[in-house]
Amino acid sequence: MGERKGTNLYYPPDYDPRAGGLNKFLGTHALRERARKLHMGILIIRFEMPYNIWCNGCGNHIGMGVRYNAEKTKIGMYYSTPLYQFRMKCHLCDNHFEIKTDPANLDYVIVSGARRQENRWDPKQNEQVVPETKEVSCRLYDDAMYKLEHGIEDKKVAKSRDSALEGAIALNESIWKDDYSSNCAVRALFREKKKELKKKQTEDHALLKKTGLDIDIVNEHEDDIRLAKLLTHKRDARKKGSTALKRLVSIVRSKNKKKILFLNDRLKLQNHESPKVQEVISKPTTSKVNDSNASLVNYDSSSSDSNT
Structure with missing residues (x-):
């Protein structure tokens, strides 16, 4: 704050x-009038009322959040935390009241000049959720078994309060019943169903126009859907069977074709080798024939000689 005010000044x-800054040179403080009692250990700040109070001077009510120019003074220490006291003047009278901090209970305490408006109560009396103390929080952080037991107890308490919570909700619904909201919900549901019916009628009309039929189309039933799926499955199975049979026939045909080609190749090979085979086979056959012919000639000549 002081640096901002010290910028662009004359x-x-x-x-x-060498004086160390403009404030030191002029003999002023960066907080100006708020630091006029700083030599006494008092700093003037803006203090906001932490809760509702009653002023002892005029008896008027001062609400939480009202702001005052308060004199802040350090009055002691709570372990390593400083204790501060704030003194301020009532804006409705000349009375002054003092409030100090209470770090042990995380609260503010009225010292003099006012009294607190008591709006405090024990949360356990009206079954509210009570924040854990520091001891319990530390034990939950350090002890795993205690944390587990603590969680089980919380679940038991939650189950025991379910019935009371449901009863309170039912009571509120019966007392604070909102007919307008119920009517809006019913009308929204009716609109959705009307859209579905209109869409179905459009689809049925398109189907009748496509098929050229003049009949009433009834709603689908689960049995009809199941039967249609079975028929589709059988048709697909037949298609798959016929496809497999065609494939098997094509495989057999390809194998037979390969076999026929192999036999043709063998025949061609035999036709190429046949002249040599005939030459080898024809020689003994020719000699045998010649020998038989010679014997026949010799037999004829001998027989002729004997006759003569």
């Missing part, structure tokens, strides 16, 4: 930077 001609 520096007199006799300003000496």
Whole structure:
């Protein structure tokens, strides 16, 4: 704050930077009037009322959140936390009241000049959720078994309060019943169903126009859907069977074709080798025939000689 105020200010001609800054050179403080009692250990701040109070001077009510210019003073220490006291004047009278901090209970305490408006109660009396103390929080952090037991107890308490919570909800619904909201919910549901019926009628009309039929189309039933799926499954199975049979026939045909080609190749090979085979086979056959013919000639000549 002081640095912001010290920016772009007028520096007199006799300003000496060795003074340590413009505030020191002029003998002023960065907080101006708020630091006028700083030599007494008092700093003036804006204090906001932490809760509702009653002023002892005029008896008027001062609400939580009202702001005052308060004198802040350090009055002691709570372990390593400083204790501060705030003194302020009532805006409705000349009475002054003092409030100090209470770090042990995380609260503010009225010292003099006012009294607190009591709106405090024990949360356990009206079954509210009570924040854990520091001891319990530390034990939950350090002890795993205690944390587990604590969670089980919380679940038991939650189950025991379910019936009471449901009863309170039912009571509120019966007392604070909102007919307008119920009517809106019913009308929204009716609109959705009407849209579905209109869409179905459009689809049925398109189907009748496509098929050229003049009949009433009834709603689908689960049995009809199941039967249609079975028929579709059988048709697909037949298609798959016929496809497999065609494939098997094509495989057999391809194998037979390969076999026929192999036999043709063998026949061609035999036709190429046949002249040599005939030459080898024809020689003994020719000699046998010639020998038989010679014997026949010799037999004929001998027989002719004997006759003569």
